[in-house]
Amino acid sequence: MRLPIGVRPARPKEYLFVKMPNSIQRMTRQRRILLDVLDRKNWHPTAEEVYHIVRKQAPRISLGTVYRNLDILSRQGTITKIEEAGTQRRYDGNPTPHYHLKCLDCGEVWDVPDEAVTWQRPLDVAIPGFTITGHRLLFEGYCARCMEERQ
Amino acid sequence: MRLPIGVRPARPKEYLFVKMPNSIQRMTRQRRILLDVLDRKNWHPTAEEVYHIVRKQAPRISLGTVYRNLDILSRQGTITKIEEAGTQRRYDGNPTPHYHLKCLDCGEVWDVPDEAVTWQRPLDVAIPGFTITGHRLLFEGYCARCMEERQ
DNA sequence: CCCTTATATGATACACAGTGACAGGAAAGA
DNA sequence: TCTTTCCTGTCACTGTGTATCATATAAGGG
Numbered sequence: 001m002r003l004p005i006g007v008r009p010a011r012p013k014e015y016l017f018v019k020m021p022n023s024i025q026r027m028t029r030q031r032r033i034l035l036d037v038l039d040r041k042n043w044h045p046t047a048e049e050v051y052h053i054v055r056k057q058a059p060r061i062s063l064g065t066v067y068r069n070l071d072i073l074s075r076q077g078t079i080t081k082i083e084e085a086g087t088q089r090r091y092d093g094n095p096t097p098h099y100h101l102k103c104l105d106c107g108e109v110w111d112v113p114d115e116a117v118t119w120q121r122p123l124d125v126a127i128p129g130f131t132i133t134g135h136r137l138l139f140e141g142y143c144a145r146c147m148e149e150r151q
Numbered sequence: 152m153r154l155p156i157g158v159r160p161a162r163p164k165e166y167l168f169v170k171m172p173n174s175i176q177r178m179t180r181q182r183r184i185l186l187d188v189l190d191r192k193n194w195h196p197t198a199e200e201v202y203h204i205v206r207k208q209a210p211r212i213s214l215g216t217v218y219r220n221l222d223i224l225s226r227q228g229t230i231t232k233i234e235e236a237g238t239q240r241r242y243d244g245n246p247t248p249h250y251h252l253k254c255l256d257c258g259e260v261w262d263v264p265d266e267a268v269t270w271q272r273p274l275d276v277a278i279p280g281f282t283i284t285g286h287r288l289l290f291e292g293y294c295a296r297c298m299e300e301r302q
Numbered sequence: 303c304c305c306t307t308a309t310a311t312g313a314t315a316c317a318c319a320g321t322g323a324c325a326g327g328a329a330a331g332a
Numbered sequence: 333t334c335t336t337t338c339c340t341g342t343c344a345c346t347g348t349g350t351a352t353c354a355t356a357t358a359a360g361g362g
Contacts, residue, residue: 025309026358047349062312067349069310085233085240086320088348101278116278125290127252127267132292136235139276141283176338177329198320213341218320220339238349239319304362311356318349327340332333 033057034069038079038093044100044109046088082109084138101139105146112139184208185220189230189244195251195260197239233260235289252290256297263290 037053038045045053051066070091074081080092082100090109092100099112125132188204189196196204202217221242225232231243233251237258243251250263276283293301 028310028358030311048347060312062314064313064350065311071349083237084235085238087234101281101283103281104284110278110281112276112278117276125263125268127261127263127290129295130252130254130261130292131298132252132290133255134291136289136291138235138287139278139283140285140287141281144280147282179329179339181340211341213343215321215342216340222320306361307357307359309356309358311354313354314352316349316351319347321346322344324342325340326342327338329338330336332335 030054030058030061030065031069033061034066035073035078035093038091040093042111044082044090044092044111046090048088050091097134099137099139101141103143103146104140105142108143110143181205181209181212181216182220184212185217186224186229186244189242191244193262195233195241195243195262197241199239201242235287248285250288250290252292254294254297255291256293256301259294261294 033054034050037050037057047063047067047070050070051061051063054061054066070079070081073079074091077095080095082090082092087107092111094111098114099117101110101112102108125135184205185201188201188208198214198218198221201221202212202214205212205217221230221232224230225242228246231246233241233243235251237253241260243262245262249265250268252261252263253259276286
C-alpha cells in the first residue's frame with residue numbers, strides 16, 4: 001500500500017508553468033482500494049481493467065470515480081498516465097520516470113528496465129525558442145507470446 | 152505533390168508480422184487533394200484540421216473519407232501517424248523517421264531536427280523475449296509563444 | 303464522541319474521436 | 333466506350349472519457 005490510511009499525500013510539487021490540479025484531500029475507501037490495486041510491478045492497466053479489479057473490493061464503485069481518481073492521482077504525481085491518441089489510456093502505479101515497451105499485436109505494455117537502454121549521455125536536445133521539460137520514449141515490437149502464435 | 156496523377160504508389164513494404172493494409176489502388180480527386188494538402192514542412196494537423204482545409208478544394212468530401220485515407224496512407228508508409236501527442240491523432244506528410252516536439256500548453260507539434268538530438272550511441276535496447284521493431288520519442292515542453300504569454 | 307462542512311461518490315446524460323455498413327459514383331485498364 | 337472494382341458520402345454507431353448534481357462521508361473542531 002502506498003499511503004497509510006488517513007495520511008494526506010504530499011502536495012503536488014510545483015513545476016514550471018504547469019497548471020496544478022486539485023490534489024487529494026481525503027483518503028476515501030475507494031481511493032485507498034484503487035491505490036492498493038495499482039501498486040503492482042510492471043502492470044499497466046486501462047481504466048476499464050482497474051475498474052473490474054477494484055469492483056471485487058468495492059462492488060458499487062462507479063467507473064466515473066475510477067476515471068476521476070486516476071486523473072487526480074496522475075496529475076498529482078502519484079501514478080503515471082500513459083497516453084496515446086486514438087487508443088485507450090493506460091496507467092502505471094510507478095511514478096518515477098521510465099520507458100515503456102508496447103506489443104504492436106496484443107497492445108500490452110511493459111516497463112523497460114533502465115539497464116536495457118544504452119546511450120552514453122542521457123539524451124541531450126536543444127531547440128531554439130523551446131523550453132524542453134521532458135521526453136517520452138516508447139519502444140514497439142512483438143512480445144514472445146505474439147511471436148509464437150504467428151509462427 | 153507527392154505522386155503524379157495516375158501513378159500507383161509502391162506496394163506496402165513487407166514487414167515482419169505486420170498485417171499489411173490495403174494499399175492505394177486509385178488516385179482519386181479527394182486523395183490527390185489530401186496528399187497535396189499534407190505536403191507541407193513541419194505541419195502536423197489533426198484529421199479535423201485536414202478536413203477543414205481539404206474542403207476548400209473539395210467541399211463535399213466527408214470526414215470519413217479523410218479518416219479512411221489518412222489511415223491507408225499512413226499504414227502504407229506515405230505519411231506518418233502521430234499517436235503519442237495528446238488525445239487527437241495527428242498526421243505528418245513526412246514519412247521518414249524523425250522525432251517530434253510538443254508544447255504542453257497549446258498542444259502544437261513540431262519536428263525535431265535530427266542535428267538537435269545528441270546521443271553518442273544510436274540508442275540500443277535489448278529486452279529478453281521481445282522483438283523490437285522501432286521506437287517513438289516525443290519531447291515535451293513549452294514553445295516560445297506560450298512561454299511569453301505566461302510571463 | 304458527535305457535529306460541521308467541504309470534498310468525494312454514484313448515477314446518468316453527454317461529448318468527442320473514430321469506425322462500420324452500404325448504395326451509388328468514378329478511376330483505370332480493356 | 334465499357335466493365336470492373338475500388339472509393340466516396342451518408343449516416344448510424346461504438347468506445348472512451350467528461351460534466352452535472354444530489355447524496356454520502358472523511359477529517360478536523362468542539
